[in-house]
Amino acid sequence: EDQVTQSPEALRLQEGESSSLNCSYTVSGLRGLFWYRQDPGKGPEFLFTLYSAGEEKEKERLKATLTKKESFLHITAPKPEDSATYLCAVQDPSGTYKYIFGTGTRLKVLA
Amino acid sequence: EPEVTQTPSHQVTQMGQEVILRCVPISNHLYFYWYRQILGQKVEFLVSFYNNEISEKSEIFDDQFSVERPDGSNFTLKIRSTKLEDSAMYFCASKLVAAGEKLFFGSGTQLSVL
Numbered sequence: 001e002d003q004v005t006q007s008p009e010a011l012r013l014q015e016g017e018s019s020s021l022n023c024s025y026t027v028s029g030l031r032g033l034f035w036y037r038q039d040p041g042k043g044p045e046f047l048f049t050l051y052s053a054g055e056e057k058e059k060e061r062l063k064a065t066l067t068k069k070e071s072f073l074h075i076t077a078p079k080p081e082d083s084a085t086y087l088c089a090v091q092d093p094s095g096t097y098k099y100i101f102g103t104g105t106r107l108k109v110l111a
Numbered sequence: 112e113p114e115v116t117q118t119p120s121h122q123v124t125q126m127g128q129e130v131i132l133r134c135v136p137i138s139n140h141l142y143f144y145w146y147r148q149i150l151g152q153k154v155e156f157l158v159s160f161y162n163n164e165i166s167e168k169s170e171i172f173d174d175q176f177s178v179e180r181p182d183g184s185n186f187t188l189k190i191r192s193t194k195l196e197d198s199a200m201y202f203c204a205s206k207l208v209a210a211g212e213k214l215f216f217g218s219g220t221q222l223s224v225l
Contacts, residue, residue, distance in 0.1 A: 034213060043115075043202050043216035044154065087154065098144065098167060099214060101154040 003027075006088050006102035013109050016077045021105045023088030024070040031091040033071050034099065035064050038085045047073075047086075078109045113137045117203050117217035125225055127192050132220045134186045134203030144204040144214065145178065145188045147171070154202065160186065193224045 007022045025033065032051055036044035048057040050066040057064045061082065063074040073086055085106045089099040116135040124130050136143050145157040158168045160178055175191045186205075190197055200221050204214040 032212075036216075041200075041219070041221070043117075043204075043218045044214075046213045046215070049213055089154075097142075098156045098159055099146075099154075100156070103153045 004088055004090055004100050004102035006086075006105050008105060009103065010106040011108070013075075013078055013107070015079055015109055015111050018074070018076045018078070020075070021073040021086055021107070022070060023073070023102055025088075025090050026069075027090045027093065027100065029093040031093045031097060033066055034089045034091070035062075035071070035073055036087040036089065038087055038104065044087055075107070078107075080109045080111050083107055083109045113215075115203055115205055115215050115217035117201075117220050119220060120218065121221045121223070123223045123225065124193055126195055130190050130193055130222065132188045132190075132201050132203075132222070134188075134217055135184055136186055136203065136205035137207075137215055138184070140205035140207050140215070142206050142208070143180070143186045146202045146204060146216075147199040148202065148219075149199045157188075157201075190222075193222075195224050198222055198224045 003026045005024045013019055032049055034049050035047040037047055038044045048064040053068045055066050061076050065072045085104040087104045088102045091097050092100055118133045122130055143160040146154050147157055148154045156169050158172045158178055159166045177189045179187050200219045202219045203217045206212045206214050
């Protein structure tokens with residue numbers, strides 16, 4: 001069965017302390033890997049799409065990378081406003097291309 | 112930027128009652144989805160809708176659930192006889208094309224079944 005696994009489940013960082021979040025996937029025939037940010041009580045907010053191994057995308061303090069089996073979301077010098085849950089999803093290559101989500105990483109950045 | 116709109120933001124209902132959750136997807140999008148998220152758990156796929164019919168549904172989406180696009184702009188999820196375990200945040204999402212395209216999510220409806 002296709003799976004998406006994220007680690008760690010939770011992460012506490014001091015402001016300015018860089019780190020990486022991991023998303024490993026086992027879906028065959030990747031049609032896209034997506035990173036979303038989710039704030040409490042809100043819907044997922046799109047960050048990045050990655051399609052092929054070696055691809056990288058950047059936005060402010062965030063950088064997403066992709067290999068054949070996993071993706072990393074690197075957070076450089078985070079600020080308290082980066083605190084959120086970060087979700088990874090892959091697109092199911094069959095049927096209607098629904099997203100399969102991981103359980104997310106809850107990030108807390110302390111001032 | 113265009114956005115997906117969901118109403119109400121919160122819905123409280125008694126077990127056994129019917130609820131309708133409403134969504135207005137982005138106007139030129141063609142693919143529509145409902146997802147749900149039980150507190151502390153992952154975002155789960157419920158159903159997808161394209162060309163005025165259900166294109167895929169999960170095992171969660173049993174006979175108590177139904178979806179409609181009654182007027183070309185609204186997209187609704189009906190739960191006929193709510194159960195305690197239906198309590199969750201329900202998200203509507205839409206996208207323009209099928210493959211490789213990002214999903215736009217609404218802010219969700221928090222459903223509480225008492």
